[in-house]
Amino acid sequence: MNLVESLGAHRLLAIVRGKDPAAALSTVRTLVEEGISAVEVSLTTADALTVITRARAELGPDALLGAGTVRSAADAARAVDAGASFLVTPALVEGLEPYGVPVLMGALTPTEIEAALARGADAIKLFPGSLGGPGYLRALRDPFPDVPFVPVGGVDAQAARDYLDRGALAVGVGSPLVGDAADGGDLEQLRVRAAEFLKTAAGGRP
Template identity: 80%
Template sequence: MNLVESLRAHRLLAIVRGKDPAAALRTVTTLAEEGIAAAEVSLTTADALTVIRRARAALGPDAPVGAGTVRTTEDAGRAVDAGASYLVTPALVEGLAGVGVPVLMGALTPSEIERALALGAAAIKLFPASLGGPEYLSALRAPFPEVPFVPVGGVDAAAARDHLDRGATAVGVGSPLIGDAADGGDLGRLRARAAQFRAAIAQETV
């Protein structure tokens, strides 16, 4: 897959992390039904590889389903074998250039961003985005105008819109969107939150 094109098309990357594998799978498929198709299943999720494998089977070979919290090459290999079409790391991880799928690599500082790009990152997961906020993204885009940034961490619907207005390729959203759905929580509330985020993403830049 072309990760950057997919991120630009979807604008919102759902981060699914939970203690209940069946509920995590329902969360991924429910989000897809609600128009939020791009999802990463964190490897800290209970039985995460099975969730990825079943999500891939349910949503089809072209669905943008990836693996998150990838910290080692072993993590990467298992995730790709399970069907992940891209990987997301929380920090700089070496040895992922040859895994066969694109990597959204975690970085925060300019030096880390340069290192991530040198390691073959297709895009930068700006994490934690809450530390500097949208203003920090604006500052980074001056020296890195061509780098695809995906702010992650503490991004609610309002912050998502602000980051996109300041040039983010997409935003990654965990608990403000997922809530307790991946632990068995109410799917109706998940659908309501999904609608709220979709509305925020769809707003025109002011």
């Protein structure tokens, strides 16, 4: 199953960023153990490339493990070399096609969405999603009915359900899901939050 198919099936992308590489790795491991199939490690995470490399070694070649906050082709090269199987950008980024992995490219306006698609984006990271909210996504569905959108930014469990109800392919969730786990926080509470978001993604109300 490819990235877009997986996001469409599971409807949730976990975003890990933190100050403690060991805790970030444990967070990735815990999220996967709890059933979250797609995990992004932000390149702003301390020693992010090592986290990706070690997570890839643990999870195997088929795991949907990506790199986020990719801002250049050089970032993409390092991330793919470390083991990232998809890339997530915060904005429009040139030159990612040669790396041969799916790209969720950041865009907000209709013009940016068209530009991202022209750059080969497999899906649009609607960012920051909190700026327009679920209503803005609903407005975008009319001119872009076939574009897969993944809203990111300020997505709590209730917002996740609202986005999914309004046509999002999936939602990308960072701190409302991960909390302080990637900084060394409580992994048991992370498991609780993961279960809540998985229920929401599957159609249950938070």
